[in-house]
Amino acid sequence: MEVVLGDGSLGYPPRAPYDRICFTAAAPPPPPPLLSQLAPGGRRIGPVGKPHWIQEMVLMVRQDSNSFQRVAVETVAYIPLRGVYGF
Secondary structure, X not given: OOOOOOOHXXXXXXXOXXXXXXXXXXXXXXOHHHXXXXXXEEEEEXXXXXXXXXXXXXXXXXXXXXXXEEEEEEEEOOOEOOOOOOO
C-alpha cells in the first residue's frame, strides 16, 4: 500500500495516466490536473458546484488529448474541496 499526503486537487502525476478517478469533494469546475492525468477513454467522476450548496455529480470521459464528454449524473451535496483548484 502507498499513502500520499498532498493537495488532492493536483492529482498524483507520478502514477498517471489513470483509467478512473473518483473525486469525493465538491470542486468549482473539474480540476484541470485531474483531467490531464486521465488516459484516453478514462473516466473522472465527482461533484461540481458551489460549496455548502447543491452540486452535480459529473462524469467526464476523455475522448482524445483535448476533448472530454461531460455527463451530469445526479444532484448531490458534498463537502468543498480544499487546495489550489478548490475553494
